[in-house]
Amino acid sequence: MKLPNGLQVVVAPDATAPVVTVGVYYKIGFRLEPQGRSGFAHLFEHMMFQGSANAPKMQHIKLINSSGGVLNGTTSYDVTNYFEAVPSNALERVLWLEADRMRALKVDDENLRNQRDVVKEEVRVNVLNQPYGGFPWLDLPPVAFRNWANAHNFYGDFTDLDAATLCDVQAFFKTYYLPNNAVLLMLGDLKPDEGFALARKHYGDIPAGPPPRFADPAEPVQTEERRGDVAEKFGTLPALAIGYTIAPRRTPDWHAMGLLEQALYGGRAGRLYRELVLEKQIAVDLSGGIDDLFGYNGPTQMITRILHKPEYSSEATLAAFDAVIHEVHHNGISSSELEQLKVKWRSDFYAMLEGSHGGSIPKFGLMHLLACLTLFDGDPQLVNSILDGFLAVKPDEVLNAARKYLRRENRAIVFRKPEAAVKEAA
Amino acid sequence: MATRPAEAVAVGVPPLAPERSVKWPKRAKSRLANGLDVILVESHSIPKFHGELFFRSGNAAVADRAPALADMTATVARTGTTRHTSRQIEETLRGLGADLGTNAGADTSAISFAGLSEFAEPLLQLVSELAREASFPEAEFERERRQKLEEVKLQRTEPGFLASERVRKVLFGAHPYAQVAPSIEQVAAYKRSDLERVYRDFYTPENGLLLLVGDFDSTEILTKIEDAFGAWSGKKPAAPQPAAPPNPRGRRVYLVHVPGAVQAQILVGSHAITRKHPDWVRLALTNALYGGAFNSRLVMNIREDKGYTYSPRSGVNPLRQHGYFSVSAAVRNDVVAASLTEIFYEMDRLRSIAVTEAELADAQHYLSGVFSMGIATQEGLLSQLSVVALNELPDDYLETYRDKVRALTPDDLMQTARKYLDSPNMQIVVVGDRAQIESQAALFGEVEGFDAQGNRF
Numbered sequence: 001m002k003l004p005n006g007l008q009v010v011v012a013p014d015a016t017a018p019v020v021t022v023g024v025y026y027k028i029g030f031r032l033e034p035q036g037r038s039g040f041a042h043l044f045e046h047m048m049f050q051g052s053a054n055a056p057k058m059q060h061i062k063l064i065n066s067s068g069g070v071l072n073g074t075t076s077y078d079v080t081n082y083f084e085a086v087p088s089n090a091l092e093r094v095l096w097l098e099a100d101r102m103r104a105l106k107v108d109d110e111n112l113r114n115q116r117d118v119v120k121e122e123v124r125v126n127v128l129n130q131p132y133g134g135f136p137w138l139d140l141p142p143v144a145f146r147n148w149a150n151a152h153n154f155y156g157d158f159t160d161l162d163a164a165t166l167c168d169v170q171a172f173f174k175t176y177y178l179p180n181n182a183v184l185l186m187l188g189d190l191k192p193d194e195g196f197a198l199a200r201k202h203y204g205d206i207p208a209g210p211p212p213r214f215a216d217p218a219e220p221v222q223t224e225e226r227r228g229d230v231a232e233k234f235g236t237l238p239a240l241a242i243g244y245t246i247a248p249r250r251t252p253d254w255h256a257m258g259l260l261e262q263a264l265y266g267g268r269a270g271r272l273y274r275e276l277v278l279e280k281q282i283a284v285d286l287s288g289g290i291d292d293l294f295g296y297n298g299p300t301q302m303i304t305r306i307l308h309k310p311e312y313s314s315e316a317t318l319a320a321f322d323a324v325i326h327e328v329h330h331n332g333i334s335s336s337e338l339e340q341l342k343v344k345w346r347s348d349f350y351a352m353l354e355g356s357h358g359g360s361i362p363k364f365g366l367m368h369l370l371a372c373l374t375l376f377d378g379d380p381q382l383v384n385s386i387l388d389g390f391l392a393v394k395p396d397e398v399l400n401a402a403r404k405y406l407r408r409e410n411r412a413i414v415f416r417k418p419e420a421a422v423k424e425a426a
Numbered sequence: 427m428a429t430r431p432a433e434a435v436a437v438g439v440p441p442l443a444p445e446r447s448v449k450w451p452k453r454a455k456s457r458l459a460n461g462l463d464v465i466l467v468e469s470h471s472i473p474k475f476h477g478e479l480f481f482r483s484g485n486a487a488v489a490d491r492a493p494a495l496a497d498m499t500a501t502v503a504r505t506g507t508t509r510h511t512s513r514q515i516e517e518t519l520r521g522l523g524a525d526l527g528t529n530a531g532a533d534t535s536a537i538s539f540a541g542l543s544e545f546a547e548p549l550l551q552l553v554s555e556l557a558r559e560a561s562f563p564e565a566e567f568e569r570e571r572r573q574k575l576e577e578v579k580l581q582r583t584e585p586g587f588l589a590s591e592r593v594r595k596v597l598f599g600a601h602p603y604a605q606v607a608p609s610i611e612q613v614a615a616y617k618r619s620d621l622e623r624v625y626r627d628f629y630t631p632e633n634g635l636l637l638l639v640g641d642f643d644s645t646e647i648l649t650k651i652e653d654a655f656g657a658w659s660g661k662k663p664a665a666p667q668p669a670a671p672p673n674p675r676g677r678r679v680y681l682v683h684v685p686g687a688v689q690a691q692i693l694v695g696s697h698a699i700t701r702k703h704p705d706w707v708r709l710a711l712t713n714a715l716y717g718g719a720f721n722s723r724l725v726m727n728i729r730e731d732k733g734y735t736y737s738p739r740s741g742v743n744p745l746r747q748h749g750y751f752s753v754s755a756a757v758r759n760d761v762v763a764a765s766l767t768e769i770f771y772e773m774d775r776l777r778s779i780a781v782t783e784a785e786l787a788d789a790q791h792y793l794s795g796v797f798s799m800g801i802a803t804q805e806g807l808l809s810q811l812s813v814v815a816l817n818e819l820p821d822d823y824l825e826t827y828r829d830k831v832r833a834l835t836p837d838d839l840m841q842t843a844r845k846y847l848d849s850p851n852m853q854i855v856v857v858g859d860r861a862q863i864e865s866q867a868a869l870f871g872e873v874e875g876f877d878a879q880g881n882r883f
Contacts, residue, residue, distance in 0.1 A: 066788035068795015117733030347523030362802035
């Protein structure tokens with residue numbers, strides 16, 4: 001359903017448990033934050049918990065927790081989401097709270113100073129004071145991409161965070177936090193009519209705004225491999241990350257890449273883990289894949305993250321990695337292996353739908369999928385056919401996708417070497 | 427500290443609708459002739475099932491041989507059986523759409539798995555094979571040991587690990603619970619025969635508990651379980667009963683020095699209780715109000731008011747024989763003393779001033795609401811049921827938990843805080859750059875210093 005102000009509303013009923021999950025997704029993420037304000041989309045997400053016209057600071061969190069529920073928000077490349085899981089008798093209260101902050105954010109300088117401090121500690125605990133902090137999700141984009149939208153530090157340079165003002169906050173809110181740039185989702189123990197009626201009641205009078213203009217995230221054509229180095233301050237092992245830029249969502253190549261991802265990274269049976277960790281025993285840890293397969297709306301990569309034994313050079317490790325890719329280029333994936341991959345893909349898909357943000361938000365995965373299909377494709381009903389697209393992939397499509405995307409001139413590599421080892425070598 | 431204006435309240439909040447009842451699903455409990463306990467719960471939310479095969483022995487039971495030996499045993503147990511190689515096992519799992527993990531904690535070893543309902547039978551057969559016929563191939567063992575060596579080195583660069591390792595040593599002394607991870611030398615000394623012995627002793631049906639939650643018919647799946655596990659036999663191993671560790675008195679400070687750290691990891695702890703203890707629910711509620719929820723006093727104070735930290739939290743950590751209460755916060759280097767002051771202030775406030783009825787009700791709603799959310803997913807249910815079964819809690823534990831939470835009074839909370847939020851006897855661990863934090867930490871007690879390898883300085 002779409003309200004006259006442009007807010008899209010999606011209800012997915014399921015009365016298994018007396019719990020509802022509510023999500024509000026705004027079509028604004030890291031890519032679109034203003035230049036000179038790196039980290040702003042995420043800082044702004046924090047500000048959305050700092051008070052609205054009728055629910056001052058601390059009240060939003062307090063009202064959700066004291067209704068027996070949990071809440072959070074996350075910022076990603078192309079969307080920012082806010083979500084709650086509550087006993088179903090608190091549905092209207094949650095909708096009221098989300099509507100209040102969509103209608104009128106009410107924050108002051110003290111709130112901004114407070115959350116700037118909190119965000120800096122978040123960056124320290126996740127990046128600056130951790131071994132391999134930010135590796136590779138903050139390390140790869142500046143090496144891989146040329147367009148600032150895709151290449152900048154999404155967590156934010158501290159100087160940029162310090163430069164953010166209350167005016168920036170209000171301007172960002174007015175530009176992007178509009179009903180016509182959002183989707184409201186309700187999943188679980190409610191009836192569709194009940195959900196739509198409550199949406200009309202609480203969101204119907206929020207005024208629409210001019211549709212936001214989005215910067216073009218397109219990248220210039222890449223013609224050669226890109227490499228970069230980042231010093232590792234705490235960790236003991238050399239590491240590298242390899243990212244290949246991949247196909248846009250909802251294209252035949254995207255489906256093939258989804259299966260190729262399963263072939264390369266599917267746990268201990270995945271080709272890369274098997275070869276580099278189990279067989280050749282060069283790597284100590286290897287993981288990777290396409291980050292947020294359903295939720296990107298601009299250039300994105302399939303990334304491999306490798307921590308390897310110090311007695312192997314980075315180049316030897318990379319050569320072992322390349323041998324696995326070379327094998328796929330030559331022989332592709334057999335139809336019997338592809339059938340196995342599809343079984344696992346289907347199983348993972350079901351788990352994703354039910355799955356929960358760190359175990360706390362039932363149906364988080366279904367919510368995320370519905371939100372992205374609504375915001376990017378305008379049709380949440382696509383959820384019913386999404387699996388079919390992946391299960392229909394043929395062996396030659398996987399082979400073609402591997403040859404098209406897993407090329408050296410389509411990749412970027414970041415080497416993260418322990419500082420101690422670099423000093424010794426010097 | 428400037429006085430803050432009275433908290434502004436929200437205006438026009440819709441009231442809660444009448445509560446809809448929470449119906450916990452039926453548990454089918456049985457015991458096979460060989461002693462294996464089986465608990466089955468149907469949940470048809472997705473065409474999958476989740477399971478866990480527990481053995482009621484873990485690292486603590488073999489701590490006299492080496493730290494984390496049961497965990498190493500679990501790691502290698504999936505790498506080969508008398509009938510299948512590591513690669514065959516992994517590819518079979520993939521073809522069944524299954525995930526499988528093996529691990530051990532202090533008190534249990536476990537094989538956890540999830541897969542498509544249509545392939546329940548072959549997955550159960552494979553789990554049974556791993557539990558009965560693991561062959562610990564020499565080459566696989568060597569590889570895993572070599573990998574473990576690197577992991578052990580790497581752990582010592584993580585502030586969170588260094589803090590939790592130190593707090594366990596401080597609280598549990600000579601008790602096996604003090605051992606969190608092996609040293610490099612201890613990993614180098616692991617022998618394949620040590621693992622085989624642990625496997626032989628621990629992985630038996632009498633020591634086992636199989637829990638399945640998911641989209642199946644309980645009667646049909648029980649037949650498949652009997653097929654897969656019925657012919658297995660083995661006794662329950664003797665469980666060592668180590669002496670209770672002394673409860674440290676008086677605050678002391680343990681500083682773990684990480685040169686160049688740009689933040690300080692605080693972890694404060696004291697002895698508490700096990701899951702079976704009659705005070706468990708009281709302490710759970712007291713903890714939710716203190717620092718266990720986003721809306722808790724500690725989070726509101728040192729995050730939302732003062733901005734010292736991103737993710738402060740407190741928790742009760744139950745082990746089988748003992749438990750401990752802990753508070754953690756990664757804070758800016760210059761506010762270590764200020765953060766500790768607030769951590770103790772919030773404990774002392776709960777110990778000396780009764781909470782209001784309104785604040786109590788908020789916390790009660792929170793805890794009972796979150797508890798019943800476990801019902802909404804197969805994984806959530808599995809986790810709730812395993813807590814009940816492994817701790818031998820009463821059969822009606824899930825059904826009566828919320829009533830127990832709601833029956834508590836402000837005085838119950840104050841008494842509980844006095845007993846377990848034992849502010850004068852909290853042990854304080856701080857991980858960070860010594861030059862930045864030592865003088866601040868010393869305000870709270872005598873400082874004992876360590877490097878990241880655990881050596882005193």
